[in-house]
Amino acid sequence: MEQTAPGRRGRGGGGAARRAERRATKVELVRFIERNIPNLEILNEEALAIIEANAETLLEEIGVNFVENPAALERWRQAGADVLGERVRFPRGLVRQLCATAPASFVQHARNPDRNVTIGGRNLVLAPVYGPPFVRDIEGGRRYARIEDFRNFVKLGQMSKWLHHSGGTVCEPTDVAVNKRHLDMLHAHMTLSDKPYMGSVTEPSRAADSVEMSKILFGADFVDQNTVLTSLVNINSPLTFDATMMGALEVYAAAGQACIVSPFIVGGAMAPVSVAGTLTQVLAEVMVGVAYSQLIRAGAPVIFGTFVTSIDMNSGAPTFGTPEAAQITLGAGQLARRMGLPYRSAGSFCGSKLPDAQAAYETANTLNIGLLAGVNFMLHAAGWLEGGLVASYEKFVMDADQLGTLHRLAAGVDMSASAQAMDALREVGPGGHFLGCAHTQAHFKEAFWRTELLDYKPFETWEEEGARDTVTLATARVKKLLGAYEAPPIDPGILEALDAYVAQKKAAVPDAFL
Amino acid sequence: MEQTAPGRRGRGGGGAARRAERRATKVELVRFIERNIPNLEILNEEALAIIEANAETLLEEIGVNFVENPAALERWRQAGADVLGERVRFPRGLVRQLCATAPASFVQHARNPDRNVTIGGRNLVLAPVYGPPFVRDIEGGRRYARIEDFRNFVKLGQMSKWLHHSGGTVCEPTDVAVNKRHLDMLHAHMTLSDKPYMGSVTEPSRAADSVEMSKILFGADFVDQNTVLTSLVNINSPLTFDATMMGALEVYAAAGQACIVSPFIVGGAMAPVSVAGTLTQVLAEVMVGVAYSQLIRAGAPVIFGTFVTSIDMNSGAPTFGTPEAAQITLGAGQLARRMGLPYRSAGSFCGSKLPDAQAAYETANTLNIGLLAGVNFMLHAAGWLEGGLVASYEKFVMDADQLGTLHRLAAGVDMSASAQAMDALREVGPGGHFLGCAHTQAHFKEAFWRTELLDYKPFETWEEEGARDTVTLATARVKKLLGAYEAPPIDPGILEALDAYVAQKKAAVPDAFL
Numbered sequence A, B: 001m002e003q004t005a006p007g008r009r010g011r012g013g014g015g016a017a018r019r020a021e022r023r024a025t026k027v028e029l030v031r032f033i034e035r036n037i038p039n040l041e042i043l044n045e046e047a048l049a050i051i052e053a054n055a056e057t058l059l060e061e062i063g064v065n066f067v068e069n070p071a072a073l074e075r076w077r078q079a080g081a082d083v084l085g086e087r088v089r090f091p092r093g094l095v096r097q098l099c100a101t102a103p104a105s106f107v108q109h110a111r112n113p114d115r116n117v118t119i120g121g122r123n124l125v126l127a128p129v130y131g132p133p134f135v136r137d138i139e140g141g142r143r144y145a146r147i148e149d150f151r152n153f154v155k156l157g158q159m160s161k162w163l164h165h166s167g168g169t170v171c172e173p174t175d176v177a178v179n180k181r182h183l184d185m186l187h188a189h190m191t192l193s194d195k196p197y198m199g200s201v202t203e204p205s206r207a208a209d210s211v212e213m214s215k216i217l218f219g220a221d222f223v224d225q226n227t228v229l230t231s232l233v234n235i236n237s238p239l240t241f242d243a244t245m246m247g248a249l250e251v252y253a254a255a256g257q258a259c260i261v262s263p264f265i266v267g268g269a270m271a272p273v274s275v276a277g278t279l280t281q282v283l284a285e286v287m288v289g290v291a292y293s294q295l296i297r298a299g300a301p302v303i304f305g306t307f308v309t310s311i312d313m314n315s316g317a318p319t320f321g322t323p324e325a326a327q328i329t330l331g332a333g334q335l336a337r338r339m340g341l342p343y344r345s346a347g348s349f350c351g352s353k354l355p356d357a358q359a360a361y362e363t364a365n366t367l368n369i370g371l372l373a374g375v376n377f378m379l380h381a382a383g384w385l386e387g388g389l390v391a392s393y394e395k396f397v398m399d400a401d402q403l404g405t406l407h408r409l410a411a412g413v414d415m416s417a418s419a420q421a422m423d424a425l426r427e428v429g430p431g432g433h434f435l436g437c438a439h440t441q442a443h444f445k446e447a448f449w450r451t452e453l454l455d456y457k458p459f460e461t462w463e464e465e466g467a468r469d470t471v472t473l474a475t476a477r478v479k480k481l482l483g484a485y486e487a488p489p490i491d492p493g494i495l496e497a498l499d500a501y502v503a504q505k506k507a508a509v510p511d512a513f514l
Helices: A014-026 A045-061 A070-079 A094-099 A147-159 A181-192 A204-218 A220-225 A243-254 A275-296 A323-339 A357-372 A393-410 A422-428 A438-447 A459-464 A470-484 A492-508 B014-026 B045-061 B070-079 B094-099 B147-159 B181-192 B204-218 B220-225 B243-254 B275-296 B323-339 B357-372 B393-410 B422-428 B438-447 B459-464 B470-484 B492-508
Strands: A002-004 A028-030 A064-066 A082-084 A087-089 A105-108 A117-120 A123-126 A134-137 A141-144 A230-235 A258-267 A302-305 A307-311 A390-392 B002-004 B028-030 B064-066 B082-084 B087-089 B105-108 B117-120 B123-126 B134-137 B141-144 B230-235 B258-267 B302-305 B307-311 B390-392
Touching (some): A070 A275, A134 A393, A147 A393, A147 A470, A181 A204, A204 A243, A243 A275, A258 A275, A275 A323, A275 B422, A323 B393, A393 B323, A422 B275, B045 B323, B064 B275, B134 B393, B181 B492, B204 B220, B243 B258, B258 B275, B307 B323, B393 B470
Parallel strands (some): A258 A307, B230 B258, B258 B307
Antiparallel strands (some): A082 A087, A105 A117, B002 B028, B082 B087
């Protein structure tokens, strides 16, 4: 399951080579999860058929709005939809039919080909938290995120063997102008990590920059023929597709780059308070977004996304790790599989303000359900805190450690003759113990998932060492990882060209902070 | 799903009646979980057949030891087993055939009939932590458990709407003599709770006391004809059945009372380091224990138990919430269902010394898998800390709160016309919001699971209120619950008889503390 990264030689002599050697033993390369266990299917055929029929009714009777996007309205008109003002209604079956050209899975390439991921099928690709304007750690407390934080999270992602993807806006670098920060973010992913990454969606021109910079990194021809970007396109639920997000989708789909089409729903506010009603809305919205991507370019890779929380009816706050969110995550996975589309959902979701027990219960509830829901791309898989407002340094490494458990659980049960262990059972017999038997000696090193963070020591040892809680252990691990980090080697000419692109783009327009 | 307990009138006038009224609104009575979602089946037919065949081979070739128990050896001899010294070997199929008389499910009666539980089928009954010699809370730290702690945990269990069962040794009352503490423990369960409870297993005479005291509580005839005790009989893995535990099982089975027959396995020490090997051993051990109960009394209720952790090969410490434990829990559930037996496994397991994030990750991993593994009786469902050495006050209420999520998840998705919410979707339409719509107004109160502990408040509010973490919130909840606790009414004559039984038994022999 695990393999050590090939020892890439650093450029520039013995020191770099030695550093590369050291790194080669430190950063393990773990392939994305290929499930060998079944998905959990909580909806039966009848329930699925009802939801699918209701979604068609919704699209036929109510429809959706494509806001400030006359070109989109024209595309829909030509595709056979009924357009009135910005409202688009769809004859039954039209949208689902248009979705049929979207691929069931696709490869997203990384600049290190060993890091390529295949999104779809029985696979699960894990990516870090996306979007928080704040960061938090023990020493600095809660504060606005800066580009230095952004780079630190990219480094932590690169150092995690269980994260397969570098993600996108791992936090918002609020000290960089709004109209330029995408350049710094892309530059960080491209140079500090060799894992796949996401593009900007906050304006079509920024999506275009994402494609252009990727062409510098991968070569223009390669990007024309391969998917090197997966980007997050949110739907303005309920039933609204705004020009910004659709503009980004148009850029990416036209370039053959992947988008996650993802309703963003706090249940009870942007969707009905019921699971069945929410699933109906999710399906309708995703189908329209996916179909629209296929109108831009048939065959463009696209992911069925679902981001759903419920609302706390006392405070109006979003809640995480709840059973209703679990049911929606499981049900939407079934709907996505019936459409033959890759599925994005779940993450290290929690509402807690601290990386405490609440955060961990909520996160573990969500991670486990995400695995069993057949999620193919899990954004936010590490580092999410406080409803997504905060990227937590400590929780990032805590969650990343837990992601190892998903790999093991997904691998299923080894039924080889060796794993059946009949010789060990014969050798030890009643009243004996297995610690010293041949089978244990041969297999104990890889027999069990091993944490790199949690504490299993006896009480007395643990107390002598300072009675550290999980957050304290995590602080130490963050420092250790950032201290040990080394950038993956990059061609100096490519680095120069990326630097120049960013500098030129930044110089071309004044800073904007709104 | 939830119903308020019938307003039982207290005895002795208006004050008691008013108190009873108040309590009737505070302590909700929630029925045990009846699953409406599928189990997660990670082993295919071939794997299950291999494990079952290997278990038969193990029983045929290696066999088990019944230690210091000549009567048991004689019973096995007569049943057709091959007995040599204390070793018992079994012709293939014999043990499984003997298990066939054990019931697929049974009712365990509570003194409040509304609290009766049906153990088996698609049900899940939740019971608190069992066995810790220590307790911990924020204010008192970690300390030996006392009878006052025991009573507090029984009270917290009674106050929890999500715990269906009062459990057994919720902690070890170390200030009471070893040979007498079972009397105080039983007395506490019988008088401070009206939920079902467990009996003593530390000596056959204590099992007999458990039956006798239950006869005082329920009436002798009732106990003769009904199951009012479920008790925990551990197997001394590997493959060893000691006289103490078997002696207790003999008492209970003869009295028609239920036992959980449960291998106690730290994988790598008491079983092979592999999942398939451990499952083979678990199946062999449980089959022998269940079959033995049926030799004592055909039809005696018995539960297929599995307590499995893996070992940390660095420290030798047991680990919890790991993927290997999850696989064993899921696989053993499949094996139990193929035998048509109720299944016990999982719990609020964790290795952490504190009720922190580690504890919560490990616990949530285990609780979720327990639900999906088809567990019918979940001991340790709340309060477990530090590998079971500690009963944590705070974690008890934290875990108990999380148990609510299992109820909701297990209920499945409501597909009623109302839950389909098509009218709400029509009413709100694109760009609107659902907070004020008729469907939300009609359903928001019961739409989502609601925590009674966790914090969803906005950051600023939370900070103003003292930036409390989960443990701090839990401390407050513990105090609130213990302060609001009122004992369920009991017939004064029965109480007097229980008091007298305990006093007489205690007076009959000197204290023993070993």
